[in-house]
Amino acid sequence: MNEHSFMYMEVKMKQGRNKEAILESSLKLFCEKGFANTSIREIALDADVSQGNIYNYFSTKEEIFENLFREKFPGNFVELFIDGVSHEKTLDENIKTALDNLVSYIHENPYFFKLLILDANEFNGKYLKKYSQAFTKPVENYFPNSKMLPGLRKDIDSTDLTRFFAWLFYALGLTDIIYTCNAGKSITSTPEYEILLKILKKGLQE
Numbered sequence: 001m002n003e004h005s006f007m008y009m010e011v012k013m014k015q016g017r018n019k020e021a022i023l024e025s026s027l028k029l030f031c032e033k034g035f036a037n038t039s040i041r042e043i044a045l046d047a048d049v050s051q052g053n054i055y056n057y058f059s060t061k062e063e064i065f066e067n068l069f070r071e072k073f074p075g076n077f078v079e080l081f082i083d084g085v086s087h088e089k090t091l092d093e094n095i096k097t098a099l100d101n102l103v104s105y106i107h108e109n110p111y112f113f114k115l116l117i118l119d120a121n122e123f124n125g126k127y128l129k130k131y132s133q134a135f136t137k138p139v140e141n142y143f144p145n146s147k148m149l150p151g152l153r154k155d156i157d158s159t160d161l162t163r164f165f166a167w168l169f170y171a172l173g174l175t176d177i178i179y180t181c182n183a184g185k186s187i188t189s190t191p192e193y194e195i196l197l198k199i200l201k202k203g204l205q206e
Contacts, residue, residue: 019057021047023071026064031114035065035122069119069127072112077135077166080105082142091151092201098165099197103188106173110180113173136162153206161204 025046029038040061044051058064074080081101085094106113119127139149139158152161176187187193 018047018049018053022049022054022057023064023068027068027111027115030065030068030118031111035061035118065115065118065123066127069115070131072109072115073131074105074109074112074135076137077169078137078139078142078162081165081169082139085149087143087150089150091149091205094149095200095204096197099168099200102165102169102172103176103186106169106176107186110177113170113177116170116174117177136166138162151205153204156204 022043026038026043029042029046033042038061040051040054043061043064044054047054054064058067081098083101084097089097116128119125136159139162143149172187179185179187179190
Protein backbone atom coordinates (compact mmCIF):
# COMPACT_ATOMS: atom_id res chain seq x y z
CA MET A 1 0.00 0.00 0.00
CA ASN A 2 1.48 3.38 -0.98
CA GLU A 3 1.51 6.44 1.25
CA HIS A 4 -1.34 8.13 -0.64
CA SER A 5 -3.64 5.10 -0.19
CA PHE A 6 -2.75 4.84 3.49
CA MET A 7 -3.54 8.52 4.10
CA TYR A 8 -6.84 8.17 2.21
CA MET A 9 -7.87 5.22 4.38
CA GLU A 10 -6.89 7.11 7.51
CA VAL A 11 -9.06 10.09 6.48
CA LYS A 12 -12.05 7.80 5.72
CA MET A 13 -11.71 6.07 9.08
CA LYS A 14 -11.59 9.42 10.89
CA GLN A 15 -14.66 10.60 8.97
CA GLY A 16 -16.51 7.45 10.01
CA ARG A 17 -15.56 7.97 13.66
CA ASN A 18 -16.63 11.62 13.51
CA LYS A 19 -20.03 10.79 12.04
CA GLU A 20 -20.61 8.05 14.62
CA ALA A 21 -19.62 10.42 17.44
CA ILE A 22 -22.04 13.07 16.11
CA LEU A 23 -24.91 10.55 15.99
CA GLU A 24 -24.15 9.18 19.46
CA SER A 25 -23.99 12.65 20.99
CA SER A 26 -27.14 13.77 19.19
CA LEU A 27 -29.05 10.71 20.38
CA LYS A 28 -27.98 11.27 23.97
CA LEU A 29 -28.74 15.00 23.95
CA PHE A 30 -32.04 14.72 22.08
CA CYS A 31 -33.27 12.13 24.59
CA GLU A 32 -32.02 14.13 27.58
CA LYS A 33 -33.08 17.64 26.54
CA GLY A 34 -35.45 17.26 23.62
CA PHE A 35 -34.86 18.08 19.97
CA ALA A 36 -35.72 21.79 20.05
CA ASN A 37 -33.66 22.38 23.21
CA THR A 38 -30.51 20.82 21.76
CA SER A 39 -28.24 23.02 19.65
CA ILE A 40 -25.71 22.09 16.99
CA ARG A 41 -23.09 23.75 19.19
CA GLU A 42 -23.93 21.40 22.07
CA ILE A 43 -23.76 18.37 19.79
CA ALA A 44 -20.35 19.49 18.48
CA LEU A 45 -19.00 20.00 22.01
CA ASP A 46 -20.22 16.64 23.20
CA ALA A 47 -18.93 14.83 20.10
CA ASP A 48 -15.61 16.71 20.27
CA VAL A 49 -15.87 17.97 16.69
CA SER A 50 -16.26 21.43 15.19
CA GLN A 51 -19.70 22.76 14.23
CA GLY A 52 -18.49 22.97 10.65
CA ASN A 53 -17.55 19.30 10.77
CA ILE A 54 -21.17 18.37 11.54
CA TYR A 55 -22.29 20.08 8.34
CA ASN A 56 -19.94 17.83 6.38
CA TYR A 57 -22.36 15.00 7.15
CA PHE A 58 -25.74 16.61 7.83
CA SER A 59 -27.27 19.72 6.32
CA THR A 60 -29.64 20.35 9.26
CA LYS A 61 -30.26 19.24 12.83
CA GLU A 62 -33.50 17.60 11.70
CA GLU A 63 -31.55 15.51 9.20
CA ILE A 64 -29.58 14.13 12.14
CA PHE A 65 -32.85 13.23 13.87
CA GLU A 66 -34.21 11.47 10.81
CA ASN A 67 -30.96 9.55 10.38
CA LEU A 68 -31.23 8.35 13.99
CA PHE A 69 -34.91 7.45 13.65
CA ARG A 70 -34.30 5.49 10.46
CA GLU A 71 -31.30 3.73 11.99
CA LYS A 72 -33.23 2.70 15.12
CA PHE A 73 -36.48 1.75 13.35
CA PRO A 74 -37.02 -2.03 13.68
CA GLY A 75 -37.77 -2.67 10.00
CA ASN A 76 -40.40 -5.24 9.09
CA PHE A 77 -42.44 -5.86 12.19
CA VAL A 78 -43.73 -9.35 11.34
CA GLU A 79 -40.21 -10.69 10.96
CA LEU A 80 -39.49 -9.30 14.42
CA PHE A 81 -42.42 -10.69 16.38
CA ILE A 82 -42.91 -13.97 14.50
CA ASP A 83 -39.34 -15.26 14.93
CA GLY A 84 -39.58 -18.70 16.54
CA VAL A 85 -43.36 -18.94 16.09
CA SER A 86 -44.32 -22.19 14.35
CA HIS A 87 -47.06 -24.74 13.65
CA GLU A 88 -45.20 -27.20 15.87
CA LYS A 89 -46.00 -25.15 18.99
CA THR A 90 -49.29 -24.65 20.83
CA LEU A 91 -51.06 -21.31 20.59
CA ASP A 92 -50.07 -20.48 24.18
CA GLU A 93 -46.42 -21.17 23.37
CA ASN A 94 -46.58 -19.08 20.20
CA ILE A 95 -48.18 -16.14 22.00
CA LYS A 96 -45.48 -16.24 24.67
CA THR A 97 -42.78 -16.47 21.97
CA ALA A 98 -44.21 -13.45 20.15
CA LEU A 99 -44.39 -11.38 23.34
CA ASP A 100 -40.88 -12.44 24.36
CA ASN A 101 -39.64 -11.27 20.95
CA LEU A 102 -41.27 -7.87 21.42
CA VAL A 103 -39.96 -7.44 24.95
CA SER A 104 -36.44 -8.50 23.96
CA TYR A 105 -36.38 -5.83 21.26
CA ILE A 106 -37.80 -3.26 23.68
CA HIS A 107 -35.11 -3.96 26.29
CA GLU A 108 -32.31 -3.91 23.72
CA ASN A 109 -33.51 -0.73 21.98
CA PRO A 110 -34.85 1.74 24.57
CA TYR A 111 -33.66 4.71 22.52
CA PHE A 112 -36.07 3.84 19.71
CA PHE A 113 -39.06 4.47 21.98
CA LYS A 114 -37.55 7.69 23.28
CA LEU A 115 -37.20 8.83 19.67
CA LEU A 116 -40.86 7.89 19.14
CA ILE A 117 -41.84 10.20 21.98
CA LEU A 118 -39.76 13.01 20.49
CA ASP A 119 -41.26 12.38 17.05
CA ALA A 120 -44.78 12.57 18.47
CA ASN A 121 -44.11 15.67 20.58
CA GLU A 122 -41.93 17.69 18.23
CA PHE A 123 -42.75 16.44 14.72
CA ASN A 124 -46.39 15.33 15.08
CA GLY A 125 -45.42 11.74 14.28
CA LYS A 126 -43.93 12.71 10.91
CA TYR A 127 -41.19 10.07 10.91
CA LEU A 128 -43.26 7.25 12.35
CA LYS A 129 -45.73 7.78 9.51
CA LYS A 130 -42.91 7.83 6.98
CA TYR A 131 -41.09 4.69 8.11
CA SER A 132 -43.99 2.55 9.33
CA GLN A 133 -45.67 2.21 5.91
CA ALA A 134 -43.97 -1.13 5.31
CA PHE A 135 -43.91 -2.04 9.01
CA THR A 136 -46.66 -4.66 8.94
CA LYS A 137 -47.52 -7.47 6.55
CA PRO A 138 -50.18 -10.17 6.96
CA VAL A 139 -49.00 -13.09 9.07
CA GLU A 140 -49.93 -15.59 6.35
CA ASN A 141 -47.11 -14.21 4.18
CA TYR A 142 -44.73 -15.90 6.59
CA PHE A 143 -46.43 -19.29 6.82
CA PRO A 144 -46.66 -21.94 4.08
CA ASN A 145 -50.03 -22.34 2.35
CA SER A 146 -51.37 -19.31 4.22
CA LYS A 147 -52.20 -21.49 7.25
CA MET A 148 -52.94 -19.64 10.43
CA LEU A 149 -51.50 -20.59 13.79
CA PRO A 150 -52.92 -23.75 15.37
CA GLY A 151 -55.63 -22.99 17.88
CA LEU A 152 -56.16 -19.40 16.73
CA ARG A 153 -59.76 -18.24 16.49
CA LYS A 154 -61.03 -18.44 12.92
CA ASP A 155 -62.73 -15.05 13.13
CA ILE A 156 -59.42 -13.23 13.66
CA ASP A 157 -57.94 -11.89 10.44
CA SER A 158 -54.17 -12.26 10.25
CA THR A 159 -53.68 -8.67 9.09
CA ASP A 160 -55.72 -7.44 12.06
CA LEU A 161 -53.70 -9.70 14.35
CA THR A 162 -50.48 -8.23 12.99
CA ARG A 163 -51.74 -4.69 13.51
CA PHE A 164 -52.78 -5.54 17.05
CA PHE A 165 -49.33 -6.88 17.90
CA ALA A 166 -47.76 -3.81 16.29
CA TRP A 167 -49.90 -1.61 18.55
CA LEU A 168 -48.94 -3.81 21.50
CA PHE A 169 -45.28 -3.39 20.56
CA TYR A 170 -45.52 0.41 20.80
CA ALA A 171 -47.66 0.28 23.94
CA LEU A 172 -45.29 -2.08 25.76
CA GLY A 173 -42.22 -0.10 24.68
CA LEU A 174 -43.55 3.22 25.91
CA THR A 175 -44.98 1.71 29.10
CA ASP A 176 -41.67 0.02 29.84
CA ILE A 177 -39.96 3.42 29.80
CA ILE A 178 -42.50 4.70 32.35
CA TYR A 179 -42.03 1.70 34.66
CA THR A 180 -38.25 1.85 34.36
CA CYS A 181 -38.13 5.58 35.13
CA ASN A 182 -40.66 5.51 37.98
CA ALA A 183 -40.15 2.11 39.58
CA GLY A 184 -36.70 1.11 38.35
CA LYS A 185 -37.98 -2.17 36.92
CA SER A 186 -39.22 -3.57 33.63
CA ILE A 187 -42.92 -3.97 32.86
CA THR A 188 -42.31 -7.71 32.47
CA SER A 189 -41.70 -8.00 36.23
CA THR A 190 -45.16 -6.64 37.05
CA PRO A 191 -48.40 -8.55 37.75
CA GLU A 192 -50.04 -6.53 34.95
CA TYR A 193 -47.79 -8.14 32.37
CA GLU A 194 -48.78 -11.63 33.54
CA ILE A 195 -52.44 -10.61 33.34
CA LEU A 196 -51.90 -9.36 29.77
CA LEU A 197 -50.36 -12.70 28.83
CA LYS A 198 -53.32 -14.63 30.29
CA ILE A 199 -55.85 -12.41 28.53
CA LEU A 200 -54.10 -12.87 25.18
CA LYS A 201 -53.96 -16.64 25.56
CA LYS A 202 -57.63 -16.94 26.47
CA GLY A 203 -58.91 -14.33 24.03
CA LEU A 204 -57.13 -15.66 20.95
CA GLN A 205 -58.08 -19.32 21.38
CA GLU A 206 -60.77 -21.07 19.35
